[in-house]
Amino acid sequence: MDETVAEFFKRTILKIPMTEMMTILKAWDFLSEKQLQNVNFQQRKESLVQDLVLLCEKKRASVHDAALLDIVYTQFHRHRKVWDVFQMSKGPGEDIDLFDMEQFKSSFKKILQRALKNVMVSFRDAEENAVWIRIAWGTQYRKPNQYKPVYVVYYSQTPYAFTSSCPLRSNIPLLGQALTVASNHHKIVKMDLRSRYLDSLKAIVFKQYNQTFETYNSTTPLQEKSLELDIHMDSRIIHENRIEKERVQRVTQETFGDYSQPRLEFAQYKLETKFKSDFNGDILAERKEPLRCLIKFSSPHLLEALKSLAPAGIADAPLSPLLTCIPNKGMNYFKIKDK
């Protein structure tokens, strides 16, 4: 085995935590059950990695097999990447063709390879008609860099693709073009939506959150909620603003729904508006140019935090539509200009 390939194997296997080693290797499906049984998984990680690399060498594993292992690792650790969302559209009057996965894959690969001499593309099919694509970029004179790949997750029955952030920004238009042409679309647009949580991005874009029509006994959770309030209340504690509290709960429920929100880490608002002031003759208000200002909300779980603002008494209900429109509009990057 080539030295660089062996090194690539070693580094990829080293990334995998010991607790997940068996699961990921099984999912990779390159080494057979028998071969895995013969390996001692109780030894120290460095020696285990050496044994596994030797096994791969014996089985004549190629750089493509290593790339597949990398995809499996990333699928298990998808939150380590930050994902952007792209939306494609067909031209007016174009027919909806039947999607052929193999044709898509070969077309995608060809487009990239024609444009860039040294590029390595790997595919792995996933559930829900999705395909995970791994692209390692090279240059005219250099072999592909396996340690800075870009991942694309394309849901073939939808016009959406999710990409991990690309360190080489100049390749993004090419990537977009390859996706568009290979999937028989006309145009591709980057959405103002970004997060580490791929599944949450999916939920937002495919509108899979807050499906209140799913349960036919939806009245039971509501009953439980009002009981909760009564149990906690000591009879010596009287809530004066019960009506207001109920109004806030109702408004919050109407805005956010009953179920858990998709997970985002931040919302960013870029303001380019003129400064508005109550005082006459305020220097800032006289400026003709817009005032540039960036506001960023960060949280481990932004939408749940926003949902709990009004019930916690930190903000008025209803919240500003700029905050509540995030999942509906599928955006967490906003540019606000004067009308």
Add this chain to the structure above:
Amino acid sequence: MSVLRPLDKQPGLNTATILLVGTEDALLQQLADAMLKEDCASELKIHLARSLPLPSDVNRPRIDLIMFVVNLHSKYSLQNVEESLRHVDATFFLGKVGFLAMGAGQESHCSIHRNTVTKLANTYRSPVFFCDLEESQVTRFFRGQAPAHTTDANRTRLSPWPVPDTCPPGP
């Protein structure tokens, strides 16, 4: 506009009613729970309100003490207290009002300066207490085993902060 007056009702027999006013319901609930766990000479009733004026259609006992709770991390809570103060009759401030300022322990989160609350309290001739709610740890000893520490979320402890420059209550 309904205004709270201290002596417009008859006092209840052996009862004391405290009104806590503050925007953060969870905070008020914790405070109320902690207060009720303490021994009290009379029967204690605690009313929690987000803001004043109180709903007028309710039959409530005479209020003996009002504590305005300000969260130093939230300008919104101070604004709410300032607006609520307008609905309290002046005679209430003769020793029946106090201010609680919470969150001074986390300086980096404070958006209201301590002096702001102190000045407000001085204006209304009422005392101010700076405090934080802590969860107390309950140590349980099992026979023959090492003690296990558990956090009893229901037990809260008020840890007072040194109170700067409060004027004595009363005229």
